[in-house]
Amino acid sequence: MSLHDSSLKDSRSAPATPGGLSVLSRLTDPRVYCTLFALSLLVIIPAWSGSTFMVHVFVTICVFGALATAWNILGGYAGQLSLGHTVFYGLGGYTAALLLTHFGLSPWIGMIAGAALAALVSLGIGYPCFRLRGPFFSLATIAFLEVVRLLSIHFNGVTGGSAGLVVPLQIGWPWMIFREKINYLYIAFGLLMLCLAVSYAIRHSRLGYSLTAVRERDSAAQAAGININGVKLWAMAISAALTALVGTFHAMYMTFLEPATLFSLATAIEIAMFALIGGLGTVAGPLLGTVLVVPLAELARGWLGASANGLHGFVYGSVLVIITLTLPGGLVGTFGPFVVRLIDRLPGGGRTRADVVAPATKIITGTPGEVVLKAQNLVKRFGGLTATDNVSLTLKRGEILGVIGPNGAGKTTVFAQLSGFLTPNAGTIEILGPDGKWHQPSSPDAFARLGIGRTFQIVQPFGKLSVLENIMIGAFLRHRSVDDARAVALRVAKLMGLDDVKDVEAGTLPIGGLKRLEVARTLATEPTILLLDEVMAGQSQSDTVKMVELIRAIRDTGVTVIAIEHNMQAIMSLSDRIVVIDSGKVIAEGKPDAVVRERRVIEAYLGEDFVDAQGL
Known part of the structure; x- marks a missing residue:
């Protein structure tokens, strides 16, 4: 995989080709005609x-x-x-x-x-x-x-x-x-x-x-x-x-x-119970749960008459206990994949969905070097603890800004404020929008719509969804069509080296794959500012090198990057500027080679005794 893959810079404007099928073609799909036959019964x-x-x-x-x-x-x-x-x-x-x-x-x-x-x-x-x-x-x-x-x-x-x-x-x-x-x-x-x-x-x-x-x-x-x-x-x-x-x-x-x-x-609980028995979050599950339980209760009442008053509750409860203990995924969650494989063996089965041409990536406009984000005097307190103390920073279009500091310094808290997940007790955050005006969004989704994309230090995949579906959720921010979102997700998955596991359940990926998935889902939102929170943690040396090259390739498309990292060699070679945070305060800012020589930075990492012993 080339990290300078043309898919990252693709500005094609070709319309998406339709991925749908005609009504007649759909009716010859065994999943469709088997479903219609079962319902007709x-x-x-x-x-x-x-x-x-x-x-x-x-x-x-x-x-x-x-x-x-x-x-x-x-x-x-x-x-x-x-x-x-x-x-x-x-x-x-x-x-x-x-x-x-x-x-x-x-x-x-x-x-x-x-x-x-x-x-x-x-x-x-x-x-x-x-x-x-x-x-x-x-x-x-x-x-x-x-x-x-x-x-x-x-x-x-x-x-x-x-x-x-x-x-x-x-x-x-x-x-x-x-x-x-x-x-x-x-x-x-x-x-x-x-x-x-x-x-x-x-x-x-x-x-x-x-x-x-x-x-x-x-x-x-x-x-x-x-x-x-x-x-x-x-x-x-x-x-x-x-x-x-x-x-x-x-x-x-x-x-x-x-x-x-x-x-x-009681009826409200029964309704929820039918869905739980059949399989929550599935289309067929609630109906299958109903088909399993209702006839048992109704037939028992019909056969036993008045002596069966309240028997339906016993039947419902018994089935629920059995299903919960033996089939925690419900009927569809447990047997669904097996049944689908059997149905796909019927005539007309095993079809693959036609891919569509991914829509053009959003072109980032603006003047290189102009300020696109301003954070001024950010203060965030948790009870008596001041996590960020008058933190100010600016971000310029097209640069990579590295944020470093010891563990517990407040770096992730700054990120949470810059992406709307925490509201500062004092201070302001302004973002230059695509309309050329400054905005002060108040919620994480508002930050995302303005072009702020972020990853999480502790990975947060949608574990029950496939890798491709995870990336699609990011793509939906800019593309309403499912076909377009899927095409964008396929393009990003290939870029991130995830195309070979695109159909795998995301929760089963190793930590390295989950880190790449975090970046992929964020890239699919087509951000103008990308916040990366320790994306190289847990990566092998070769994967770290690839990630560094990828971040540079992303920057070359016009995306501005802020990265928190503990891998000092990687962040120093990658960043145009470095901001050092310690105990919630910015203690140094400047070019990487100058920042690492500052006494306060060395003290933050190695302590005053080491600095004094070295005569720094």
């Missing part, structure tokens, strides 16, 4: 059986499969464990029922109104709750669910309170109430297909990759320019709207609404 089996009970079972499967799939957009993709999701299910049901009862509007209209209301309510819930971490978010969603349930009981003049609300029995498609149960199955199946289609589209979109990045490592996601609360709110709004659509249908199916049923915590 959800209608064929009950229709063929002629049993109303069997139809009811499959309606229930479709309803809870759709609910679990909708929940998975937030709980699986984004990793936000909502246990109050039935608040949106209930809103959808009550909105349609009230519009039908008081205004005579069709439930189809009420379904849309309920989805819109649920999306708005989700934003009101998500905005404060996404500031919470871990179990506190789950507890907050439960609290909101309980508040809404109590309000629906209190306003009994509108909702019917604890006595419930009976849906007016108007038969026909406009009113979503039928004598033949098979019609309910058609609607339930249609809603399931809608939820699956939306889930699939999100999973393979820029939003889906962003949600996965946030779930895996939110700090690395922010460094890639992802607004973590913004993408979570999108996920919650979409999930809530789909849940409300299903809630409207289910209310019409039951023809009776009561707060205890529509705003049920």
